[in-house]
Every structure is written in structure tokens, then in C-alpha cells.
Amino acid sequence: MWFPSIRMISWMNILVCVKQVPDMEGRFVPNTDESWHEESGLAWRMNDHDTFAVEQALLLREQLKGGATVTVLSIGAARVVETIRKSLAMGCVHGVHIEDPMACERDPWQIASMIAGFARQRKFDLVFTGMQSEDRCSAQVGVLVAERLGYVCVTGIIAFAWQDAAITVERELEGGRRCTVRLKVPALLTCQPGLNTPRYPTLPFIMKSKRAVIEVLLPESVGLDEPKVSSRGFRAAERKAPVVVLEGESKRLAVEVVSLLEQRGVVTGRGGVR
Amino acid sequence: MKLLLVGEYRDAGLAAEVAGLFGFARLLDAEVSMVLVGREADLPAFEGRLWLADVDTYGEYAPDRHKSLVLEAARREAPDAVVLLHSSYGWDLAPRVAAALNAALVSGVTGLDDGGYVVECCNGKMRRTVRPLTEPVVLTLQPGAFGQDALNGSPEIRYLEADGETSIECLGFSRPETGIDLSHAVAIVSAGRGIGSKEHLGLVRALADALGAEVGASRPVVDAGWLERARQVGMSGQNVSPGLYVACGISGSIQHLAGMKGSGFVLAINTDSQAPIGNVADVLVVADLVDFLPLLTAQLASRC
Numbered sequence A: 001m002w003f004p005s006i007r008m009i010s011w012m013n014i015l016v017c018v019k020q021v022p023d024m025e026g027r028f029v030p031n032t033d034e035s036w037h038e039e040s041g042l043a044w045r046m047n048d049h050d051t052f053a054v055e056q057a058l059l060l061r062e063q064l065k066g067g068a069t070v071t072v073l074s075i076g077a078a079r080v081v082e083t084i085r086k087s088l089a090m091g092c093v094h095g096v097h098i099e100d101p102m103a104c105e106r107d108p109w110q111i112a113s114m115i116a117g118f119a120r121q122r123k124f125d126l127v128f129t130g131m132q133s134e135d136r137c138s139a140q141v142g143v144l145v146a147e148r149l150g151y152v153c154v155t156g157i158i159a160f161a162w163q164d165a166a167i168t169v170e171r172e173l174e175g176g177r178r179c180t181v182r183l184k185v186p187a188l189l190t191c192q193p194g195l196n197t198p199r200y201p202t203l204p205f206i207m208k209s210k211r212a213v214i215e216v217l218l219p220e221s222v223g224l225d226e227p228k229v230s231s232r233g234f235r236a237a238e239r240k241a242p243v244v245v246l247e248g249e250s251k252r253l254a255v256e257v258v259s260l261l262e263q264r265g266v267v268t269g270r271g272g273v274r
Numbered sequence B: 001m002k003l004l005l006v007g008e009y010r011d012a013g014l015a016a017e018v019a020g021l022f023g024f025a026r027l028l029d030a031e032v033s034m035v036l037v038g039r040e041a042d043l044p045a046f047e048g049r050l051w052l053a054d055v056d057t058y059g060e061y062a063p064d065r066h067k068s069l070v071l072e073a074a075r076r077e078a079p080d081a082v083v084l085l086h087s088s089y090g091w092d093l094a095p096r097v098a099a100a101l102n103a104a105l106v107s108g109v110t111g112l113d114d115g116g117y118v119v120e121c122c123n124g125k126m127r128r129t130v131r132p133l134t135e136p137v138v139l140t141l142q143p144g145a146f147g148q149d150a151l152n153g154s155p156e157i158r159y160l161e162a163d164g165e166t167s168i169e170c171l172g173f174s175r176p177e178t179g180i181d182l183s184h185a186v187a188i189v190s191a192g193r194g195i196g197s198k199e200h201l202g203l204v205r206a207l208a209d210a211l212g213a214e215v216g217a218s219r220p221v222v223d224a225g226w227l228e229r230a231r232q233v234g235m236s237g238q239n240v241s242p243g244l245y246v247a248c249g250i251s252g253s254i255q256h257l258a259g260m261k262g263s264g265f266v267l268a269i270n271t272d273s274q275a276p277i278g279n280v281a282d283v284l285v286v287a288d289l290v291d292f293l294p295l296l297t298a299q300l301a302s303r304c
Ligand SMILES: Cc1cc2nc3c(=O)[nH]c(=O)nc-3n(C[C@H](O)[C@H](O)[C@H](O)COP(=O)(O)OP(=O)(O)OC[C@H]3O[C@@H](n4cnc5c(N)ncnc54)[C@H](O)[C@@H]3O)c2cc1C
Pocket: A025, A131, A132, A156, B123, B191, B192, B193, B194, B195, B196, B217, B218, B219, B220, B221, B232, B233, B234, B235, B236, B237, B238, B248, B249, B250, B251, B252, B253, B254, B255, B256, B259, B269, B270, B271, B272, B275, B287, B288, B289, B290
């Protein structure tokens, strides 16, 4: 008699949520109603935390010897397709774009409503998101999605292991302390830098990603909630102390800095710190 | 205004930042109650109701159970706002509570402004004012933003129980060894992601030597394996307060600032004149550190 081998999960359906954000070294100019910033003049890339989410999904697929599908989802204007292709170039297979030119003005509740609406249709076992987005810094979307789906959720993971259909993760706490946690799928995990080392895209995947067909959906088809907050007064952070800003030729700057340090008594004439 | 504060018990004690929750309430002149998963032996001092659940029963990290407890306290108190810290505990728990209450959540509040809450964005470089469109609202406060005043009073304790089910099994806590103590260093030169590659660490070390300083780092430098984790300065690293702190290619995220804002003199070297490190620096040198650091080191050395 033949017995099939019993495995809890023979195929993992994994979702990774990636956000495209501006490079933070750019110059941010408020838009006309100061609800957010102008888009012109900024360079765009994948949210740093999300690169760790992509990598973890790919590592798990490798551990499962390919027994997993990794879908990557991004919500945003047409430009976010570049970020989806970047994930495909790293090795993700399916790219999904919820095309929403207003996405950057949506609050976390609305973004979560779309992600959860999409995820509910596709029945994912495991969802990876970043712990927070660098532009919004809200750290909300992942947990809100999990709550909507009724999935177990752990935030800010810096270690991940999959064994015998259970997941063990480490959460990072204040002062470098860690908490080890075990859970089962279906689950959503939000990823912290330090979790792994995101890979560089490789040539075969880059070629594939260029040709890949990306599924495009509209917000209405997945469900878009009304906002819960409004945003205004986008502005530069106020500087607490009147900071001395020195610019110019480097050699002259070095001389200036040393005399400033001496003046303020931070270093003494003899070298070394006071 | 009526606030339900969510206290925080961390590493066998009441978290010191909890004082900021009361500071915030004072600023709003609000009536307060608190819900806390903690221990009766270590309670915050304040006047008001304290909904207490025992940490031995409900765990330090069991967010689904803690959510039930907070919701139960919120049901009894009917507050205008549920207020947590924007800490590893708070940012994990707050969205769960907000989702259940179908309420707006404003994360990382640093101030009040024009009927709204001021929050940081763009990695600390920019600010905006967020106004909730629902009632109640859930807030998380940036630790330290609302003062650390001593508390007084004695709360009226009410014991709280909730569904004990959890689908998250906490296996325990650990603390990676450090070995390097930066907390007593008189001077620290820290390397940030702006150093670009491990090779440029030499420039940072040379400057540290010239100053008789220790070498520190921001998190990405440690994550990349360029320096030992024990040298990380910030929220998840060490708290330092040297007389001189030199930030080389560090943007100044709130988590990094949390570990070094007690420093005496702060010198920052950054190509971006708008980098938020400028908010705490005494001097911000706008320059490429690859050019500038060797010149600064040479200039310091030439004085002897
Ligand atoms: C829960 C949590 C805990 C965290 N804990 C910590 C912590 O303990 N410590 C910590 O540091 N971070 C921590 N972080 C990470 C933090 O949010 C930031 O991501 C991190 O501090 C950024 O490091 P950075 O400034 O070196 O890099 P970036 O933010 O990338 O900044 C690099 C800077 O270098 C400048 N630069 C680039 N090239 C040059 C050049 N050639 N010359 C001069 N300047 C240049 C850029 O203008 C930029 O300002 C934590 C994050 C989270 C979410």
C-alpha cells in the first residue's frame, strides 16, 4: 500500500509588500496644499525595510526547494513598476501593481484596506512587509493588514527560521534586547534591517524581470476604505539649536572646524579631547 | 478630554518613558486612566484609575492578549484617546487596538499643533500635522518627546481580566553580549552609512585616534558587518553622552538620536545640508567625508 507523505503545507503562497519611496537625501518641497511633498526632482527606490522582506521570502522559497510562490505587491503611481521589477530582478516571480496615483496621499488605513482586500482574494500563507516606510514612518500598514485578515502578526523581526511548519522569529526590543517567538501560518511578519543581507539582482533575473508581465489592478477592485486622518503642514523639521553650518572648500573647512572646537574648549591645543 | 494611557512593563520593570504619557496628558490638561500589564510591586504614581493585569499571567509580549485587555479597559473608560509609547511594545500593539476600534491611529507624535498631532516623516527630515477624522483616536508618542517629570499620587487599582488565548508563543528574551562600553567615552567618532564602504572606516579610525576617541556606528554600518554590533549607538544599541560626538555620514534618524542626544558638542559631517542630524548638531560641515576627514585629521595632528 502506498502512503502519501504527510506535510502540513506542501506549497507556500507568499506575499511581499514593497513600497517605493523617494531617496531621503533629496530636497523635499511641500505641495500646494501642504498635505505632502512635490514629486519632481526626487529619485525613487525601494523602501529600505522592504528589501529585507523580499530577501526573506526568497530565502524561504530556497529552503522549501522552490515549493513556494513569491508574489510582490506595490501600490502607487505608474513609477512604482520600477520597484516591482527590482523585486523580480532579485527573484520574485509574480508582480502585482495596484495602480493608484493618489497612493502617496493615502493614510495607512487605506493602504492596508487595499493590501488586505487583495490578499484575501489570493489566500496567502505568509505575508512579509517592512516594519515601516521611510517617508511615512508610520509602522502601521503591516499590522493593520494582519488584523483585517485575522493573521498572526509579529513586528520588527531580525531573525527568521522555518521548521516543521512552525516559524520562529526574533523581535528586536529597546537596548538591543531580543524576544524569541514561535507562531504558525497564516501569518504576517514585518521586517527590520539586520534580518538578512538583501541580494543584488542577477543578470538572468534582470532579463526576465524586464519581460515579465505585471498584473495591474485598480483600487476599486480590491476595496479602498475612506481615510481616517488628514495630513497638512508638511514642512522641514525645525532646528532646535542655531546650528553652525559650514560649507565651502574642504581644506579651509578643516581649519575652521579645528579652531571652532578649540574655541568651544572641546579640544585643547595639545591634541586629544579635553 | 479623557485619555486612556497604556503603560509599559519592560525587562522586569515599569519603562521609564511612561512618564512621557503623563507629560502629554498634562499638556492637554486631560483626565487620565491607565491600563498596564505589569506588577503590583512596581506601579506608576498618578491620580486616577489603573486597570491592572499581571505580567506573569499575560506575558510581556503577547500582543493579542494585551489587545483584549486594552479593549476591555477602553470599553469601561470610553476615552477620547488611547495613548501608547512609540516603542517596540507600542507600535506593535497600537494598530491592533486601532483596527479593533475602527479608529484613526497617529504614530510617533512629537508635539501638538493646530488641532492636530505633529509627527516626523522622511526619516526625521520633515514634519507634518496629522488630524484624526474619527473618535476615539489611538496615538503613539515618541519616547522622550513629552518630558520625564517625576510622577506622584497613588492610583486606584482595578484588576482586569481578558481572554487568555494567544497564537504567539513567547519563548524568552535574550541580550547579545556587548563587551564594548561606550557610555563612559569622552569622545566618540561614529561612522554612518554615508561612509559608503568598509574601506573608508580607516578615515573614521584615524580621526578617532587623533581625538583620542572611541569609534561608534549607526545601525546600517553594523548590519553590513563593517563594525561590531557592540559599537552601535541608538535606540537598539548603546546610550552615550560623550563631551564630543562626531557623526560622519549619519542622517540623524530618531532612533540614532535617541542614543546620542545627551552628547556635549556634536559635530556632523554630511553632504546633505538638510539632514536631520543638523537638528541636534552644534556644527554641521557640508562636505564629502572622504575628502574632509583626512584634512580634519591632518589639521588636528598639526597642532601638537
Ligand atoms: C526599531 C528600530 C530601531 C533602530 N535602532 C537604531 C539604533 O540603535 N541606532 C541607529 O543608528 N539606527 C537605528 N535604527 C535605524 C534608523 O532608523 C536609521 O535607519 C539609521 O540610523 C540610519 O543610519 P545612517 O544615518 O547611517 O544612514 P542613512 O540614513 O542612510 O544616512 C546616511 C547619511 O550619509 C550622508 N552621506 C552620504 N554620502 C556621504 C558622504 N560621501 N559624505 C558625507 N555624508 C554622506 C547622507 O546625506 C545621509 O544623511 C533603528 C530603526 C528602527 C526601526
